[in-house]
Structures are given as structure tokens and as C-alpha cells.
Amino acid sequence: MFDKILLPIDLGHPESWEKALPMARQCAGQSGEIHLLGIVHDLGVAVVSSFLPPDFERKAMEKLKADLTDFADTHQSGSVSLKPHVGHGHVPETILRLADQIRSDLIVLSASPPNELKTMLIGSHASKVVRHATMPVLVVR
Numbered sequence: 001m002f003d004k005i006l007l008p009i010d011l012g013h014p015e016s017w018e019k020a021l022p023m024a025r026q027c028a029g030q031s032g033e034i035h036l037l038g039i040v041h042d043l044g045v046a047v048v049s050s051f052l053p054p055d056f057e058r059k060a061m062e063k064l065k066a067d068l069t070d071f072a073d074t075h076q077s078g079s080v081s082l083k084p085h086v087g088h089g090h091v092p093e094t095i096l097r098l099a100d101q102i103r104s105d106l107i108v109l110s111a112s113p114p115n116e117l118k119t120m121l122i123g124s125h126a127s128k129v130v131r132h133a134t135m136p137v138l139v140v141r
Contacts, residue, residue, distance in 0.1 A: 001029030002105040008037040008095050011067055016110045020140040021075065024108040027138065028080045035102055036072055038064045039087045039094050061086050092128035099135060107137045 007024045009017040024034050040060045043052070053059075068084035076082055085102075087094035099107055111126040130137045 001032060002027050003032050004102055004104045004106075005032060005034045006037060006095065006099045006102065006104040006107045007034050008039065008091070008107075008109050009071075011038060011064075011071060015112075020108050020110045023138065023140050025078070025080055027106055027108065030079050033081050033083055035083045035085055035098070035104065036068055037085045037087055037095065037098055038068045039089070039091055040064055041091070042089045057088065061088060091125045092132070095125075095129050096132055099133065104135055106135060107133055109137070109139060111139045111141055 005024045005028055007017070007020060009020070021034075028034055040057060043057070065084060065086045068086065072082035072084050085098055087098055089097075095107065095109070098104075107129060109126055109129060111124065126137075126139050130139065
């Protein structure tokens, strides 16, 4: 079993956690921890940022933290604890950075269904995480 599992989720897309959370629970056994990660995407472009309030990203991160805490409280079951984390930036880099910070034993993440054009143009987050992770990665479909 694994002690610290990182589970990146998007609360707006249940497919990011509906299958992955039960799988993470199985991998955690009776005493593991599941670290939920929500990510506020980096807007990146100054032109986009100029149309938003100055504290937009801070407020988005605060709201996401509250929503993840509610999610963790609602989905808590058994002895496996759910710990919410909020990251900011590009998705694969943020996942890998937190995995290293918490010394994760395993990353469990959902992969979106294959879309050849999208994958060819921008790649998938899951494939980038798998390629660069220093710990095991379980991709759930």
C-alpha cells in the first residue's frame, strides 16, 4: 500500500475524480493519506489578466480551497484521510511540484478520453506527468 497519494482533481469535472478517488482509496489501504489537488490555471498572458480584477487569482485560489475542503469533508470515509491542497500554474508542473513537496508515493490521476487532434496540438496532462514523475503514476480511465 501507499502512504501518501496525490490525486489532482477538477471539481467542475466529476470524471476527474469519480473513478480515480475509489482507486486512490484502494491504493491507500487502511492508513494512507490522499492529498487532493485543485489547480488554478496560470493566466499567463498579460492581455487576459488586464481584463480581470487585480485579486482575481487570489480569490479563485481561496474559493477553490474552500470548495476542496467541502469536497474532502463530504467524501471522507474510513480511516483514509483526504487533505486538500491548492496549486497555481501549469497543470503538469504543479502536480509534479506538489508530489515532490509532500513526498508522494503515488500519483493517481484521470485521463481524458483520447482525442488525437487535441493530444497532437497540446499534449495531455497525464502523459506529461507520467513522463516526468519520479514516483509511480496510476492513470485511471
